[in-house]
Amino acid sequence: MPVRERIMETALRMFRMYGIKSVTMFDISRESGVSKKTVYEHFRDKEDLVHEGMSFLLNGHMEQFKNFRQHSANAIEELIRELEYMELLGKTVNPVMLYEVQKYHPGIWKTVEDFKRDCVLSSISENLKRGIEEGLYRNDLDAAIVARMRQLQLETVFDPAQYPATAYDLHEVMAQLTQHFILGITTLKGRKIAAGYLQIKDEN
Known part of the structure; x- marks a missing residue:
């Protein structure tokens, strides 16, 4: 692995585990097995490293969403695969990291917000369009409203103020919200398919 990639991968792993503020460039160099000087040869400062790291992460998420869209049998399977991801x-992501990006790195946080708008919201909208075309989602849905609702729903899952880890299991929260969402937008045909993925009883 090239040195630059190794440094970035190490930094991201440490940021996810400990947050950004508590991790120093020296910590990253030591964990990467390179000198501090080498780290600075590849990244101007910690801000630059955080920016490059977040861009790398977001681009990776974007590729995953594209992959799910291309290799899922239908819109519901695509949605379930996104849920698992x-x-x-x-x-794997410490909420402290996201909090610190928002508080101490506003420029980088704008990149995250742009990603939510341009990638996440777009991905949800495309899934809704696909589901309607496949006859799995209701054709009377206002895609713009429903897509935004789903985006906000997902954001609350990762908000410790809404679902603190001490009181809620992440898997159960995601499962319940996704089940509620899918059953609210599916046709009878879609609900029958969804029942297999979600392992729920079809009352119809």
Whole structure:
């Protein structure tokens, strides 16, 4: 692995575990197995490293969403695969990291907000369009409203003020919200397909 990638991967792992503020450039150099001087040869400062790291993460998420869209049998499967992916993210990302990006790195946080608007919201909208075309989602949905509702719903999952880890299990929160969302937008045909993925009883 190239030195630059190793440094970034190490930094991201440490940021996810400990937050950003408590991790120093020296910590990153030591964990990466390179000198502090080498770290600064590749990244101007910690702000630059955080910015590059977040851009790398967001681009990775974007590619995952595209992959789910291209390789899922239908819109519901795509939605379920995204759910599983976000659950994994929730288990590996320390909420402190996101809080610190928002508080101490406003320029970088704007990149995150742009990602939410341009990628996440767009991905949800595309899924809704696909589901309607496949006859799995109701055709009377206002996609713009429903997509925004789903985006806000997902954001609350990762907000410790709404679902503190001491009181709620991430998997159960994601499962309940997604089940509620899917059953609210699906047709009878879609609900029958969803029942298999969600392992719920079809009351119809």
